[in-house]
Amino acid sequence: MKERVLHLLKQSCPEFISGEIICRNLGISRTAVWKHIQTLRSSGYGIAALPHAGYRLLSVPDRLYPEEIRDGLGTEFIGRQVYYYEHAISTNETARELADRGCPDGALVIAEEQSGGRGRLGRKWFSPYGKGIWCSIILYPPVNPSDAPPLTMLGAVAVARAIRKVAHVEAGIKWPNDVLLDGKKICGILSEMNAEIERINYLVIGIGMNVNVEEFPEELEETVTSLKIYTGQPVKRTVLLQEILKEIEQLYKLWLQNGFQPVLRFWKEMCVMLNRMVRVNGIKDVIEGWAEDVDEHGNLILRLGDGSLKGLVAGDVSLQGGFDLQAGRREGSSL
Amino acid sequence: MKERVLHLLKQSCPEFISGEIICRNLGISRTAVWKHIQTLRSSGYGIAALPHAGYRLLSVPDRLYPEEIRDGLGTEFIGRQVYYYEHAISTNETARELADRGCPDGALVIAEEQSGGRGRLGRKWFSPYGKGIWCSIILYPPVNPSDAPPLTMLGAVAVARAIRKVAHVEAGIKWPNDVLLDGKKICGILSEMNAEIERINYLVIGIGMNVNVEEFPEELEETVTSLKIYTGQPVKRTVLLQEILKEIEQLYKLWLQNGFQPVLRFWKEMCVMLNRMVRVNGIKDVIEGWAEDVDEHGNLILRLGDGSLKGLVAGDVSLQGGFDLQAGRREGSSL
Numbered sequence: 001m002k003e004r005v006l007h008l009l010k011q012s013c014p015e016f017i018s019g020e021i022i023c024r025n026l027g028i029s030r031t032a033v034w035k036h037i038q039t040l041r042s043s044g045y046g047i048a049a050l051p052h053a054g055y056r057l058l059s060v061p062d063r064l065y066p067e068e069i070r071d072g073l074g075t076e077f078i079g080r081q082v083y084y085y086e087h088a089i090s091t092n093e094t095a096r097e098l099a100d101r102g103c104p105d106g107a108l109v110i111a112e113e114q115s116g117g118r119g120r121l122g123r124k125w126f127s128p129y130g131k132g133i134w135c136s137i138i139l140y141p142p143v144n145p146s147d148a149p150p151l152t153m154l155g156a157v158a159v160a161r162a163i164r165k166v167a168h169v170e171a172g173i174k175w176p177n178d179v180l181l182d183g184k185k186i187c188g189i190l191s192e193m194n195a196e197i198e199r200i201n202y203l204v205i206g207i208g209m210n211v212n213v214e215e216f217p218e219e220l221e222e223t224v225t226s227l228k229i230y231t232g233q234p235v236k237r238t239v240l241l242q243e244i245l246k247e248i249e250q251l252y253k254l255w256l257q258n259g260f261q262p263v264l265r266f267w268k269e270m271c272v273m274l275n276r277m278v279r280v281n282g283i284k285d286v287i288e289g290w291a292e293d294v295d296e297h298g299n300l301i302l303r304l305g306d307g308s309l310k311g312l313v314a315g316d317v318s319l320q321g322g323f324d325l326q327a328g329r330r331e332g333s334s335l
Numbered sequence: 336m337k338e339r340v341l342h343l344l345k346q347s348c349p350e351f352i353s354g355e356i357i358c359r360n361l362g363i364s365r366t367a368v369w370k371h372i373q374t375l376r377s378s379g380y381g382i383a384a385l386p387h388a389g390y391r392l393l394s395v396p397d398r399l400y401p402e403e404i405r406d407g408l409g410t411e412f413i414g415r416q417v418y419y420y421e422h423a424i425s426t427n428e429t430a431r432e433l434a435d436r437g438c439p440d441g442a443l444v445i446a447e448e449q450s451g452g453r454g455r456l457g458r459k460w461f462s463p464y465g466k467g468i469w470c471s472i473i474l475y476p477p478v479n480p481s482d483a484p485p486l487t488m489l490g491a492v493a494v495a496r497a498i499r500k501v502a503h504v505e506a507g508i509k510w511p512n513d514v515l516l517d518g519k520k521i522c523g524i525l526s527e528m529n530a531e532i533e534r535i536n537y538l539v540i541g542i543g544m545n546v547n548v549e550e551f552p553e554e555l556e557e558t559v560t561s562l563k564i565y566t567g568q569p570v571k572r573t574v575l576l577q578e579i580l581k582e583i584e585q586l587y588k589l590w591l592q593n594g595f596q597p598v599l600r601f602w603k604e605m606c607v608m609l610n611r612m613v614r615v616n617g618i619k620d621v622i623e624g625w626a627e628d629v630d631e632h633g634n635l636i637l638r639l640g641d642g643s644l645k646g647l648v649a650g651d652v653s654l655q656g657g658f659d660l661q662a663g664r665r666e667g668s669s670l
Binding site: 144176193 | 431455479480481483484487511525526527528529530531532533534536648649650
């Protein structure tokens with residue numbers, strides 16, 4: 001009901017809406033309306049109240065509240081159920097607990113900050129309060145675990161497309177699923193699954209996106225950036241998140257219907273490391289080669305020194321001759 | 336300490352051991368010894384106590400107590416840590432919770448009964464009190480998720496070998512990991528993993544083995560059996576479980592060092608469905624063909640009607656022309 005009161009306030013904004021109209025619209029008492037207004041205020045909404053005129057929305061807090069995310073979202077199932085936390089240890093961890101208990105397909109877990117945010121391979125993920133999109137989406141894809149890599153790459157495509165649409169900057173993708181701006185990481189995706197051998201029970205796509213982060217720990221400065229640092233402008237997180245959710249839904253449906261190829265095409269268009277010499281740090285060894293292609297399972301296909309091809313399932317990629325992924329765009333680059 | 340008192344009682348069995356000797360051996364008081372004896376008795380151990388003579392072990396309860404499992408186990412890490420429950424909803428579920436909190440590699444979760452025991456694909460698993468081995472083993476294999484199928488097949492090999500060794504009956508394997516006696520299922524294995532795209536965080540091998548079950552629900556009677564029903568003899572569960580744990584450790588080390596081929600060789604030797612016409616119910620469709628081989632990823636290779644080969648990752652297999660997997664052994668069988 002609070003959400004519906006808020007919706008009416010937004011509809012009439014910047015005008016006043018009378019308490020009377022709210023009462024009639026929602027079939028609740030004046031006292032009830034007043035209570036909801038107070039709740040909204042305590043959540044950070046600026047709401048003016050004038051006798052005879054009614055209520056007017058003055059400001060919306062910079063929070064990823066469920067009602068803000070859902071307002072105008074228009075998806076069918078992604079993000080329809082939102083679990084919001086001021087603080088989480090890790091949204092992926094919370095998401096897994098919720099999935100264990102059987103939360104809806106497409107449910108979103110969001111936190112304003114994470115104290116134990118994780119990246120791939122157990123690395124830490126810097127997730128300061130209110131500055132990023134630290135979220136996880138729960139999916140129940142009807143496939144077996146070896147089909148999972150496309151889903152995490154789908155996440156990267158969704159994020160890169162959303163960034164391009166909302167912030168109008170050329171986000172690129174590094175295999176398998178980092179999103180970059182100017183060679184620096186702006187978003188990492190950590191997909192985790194609970195699976196039997198023959199089916200995925202659930203998949204969690206964790207997204208850590210540096211939206212309005214202004215400062216990073218020193219050890220990250222070289223390799224990481226944020227949308228605000230890159231563009232010089234703060235970006236409205238709710239708008240960006242909504243776009244990401246819409247993109248995920250579209251791409252996920254596309255994948256379910258037509259397989260990975262169409263999504264992979266988007267991925268390749270935005271990839272910044274194909275047709276270059278790369279070094280891949282795998283679980284067991286380091287391999288260098290020419291990044292020739294990515295196949296329909298999401299494997300990176302390297303052309304090795306002896307001319308043979310090698311498919312890699314996973315690893316950390318860096319460009320040879322310097323780790324700057326944008327190097328190829330510079331004039332006179334040796335790549 | 337209770338475990339050490341028990342160990343001394345077993346060592347001296349069937350003779351008495353004096354309280355004095357126990358005290359000296361373990362450096363504890365007579366009162367302490369007495370307390371441990373009482374605890375053991377309340378756990379079901381029969382212990383005689385005579386003034387001047389001391390204590391004598393009369394009987395060991397038919398329970399899978401950690402001290403019984405560890406006694407003489409001799410493994411390096413599999414089953415060194417035992418989490419024992421009279422009752423669990425599902426040992427796999429408990430195992431996953433323990434793994435989330437970082438329990439040791441090779442830890443064993445065991446329950447005398449499960450109220451929500453599960454088989455593959457979410458099916459129920461009948462797990463009556465004290466009649467079977469309902470357990471889960473937690474592993475942290477340093478590989479990525481697509482390497483998991485061999486591990487679940489390894490579990491089937493371990494179980495089949497242990498049954499052959501302890502009960503001297505010809506247990507067979509049905510792809511991927513059911514263990515059969517006379518065409519009926521005696522053991523199912525449910526492997527679950529928590530994984531990122533590029534590595535397994537942990538793998539749980541769940542084993543549900545009908546050891547001394549005497550009666551099954553009607554709907555299972557046709558397809559399921561127990562060691563006791565098959566052999567007419569009750570089997571000591573601790574002995575069988577110890578053998579399974581030893582086998583798993585050996586095979587797991589073999590796999591880590593030499594890959595899947597040696598384990599697969601064992602698997603094929605015991606497989607009862609290769610070189611026969613089979614029907615496979617997959618996630619999406621039903622496929623019939625000649626079961627020609629299992630490859631190094633654990634895929635079942637079917638020769639289809641048109642002569643082409645097809646590799647299957649997962650599915651339920653049944654033999655064509657009747658679902659009796661032993662049919663081929665009968666004289667005059669049409670297979």
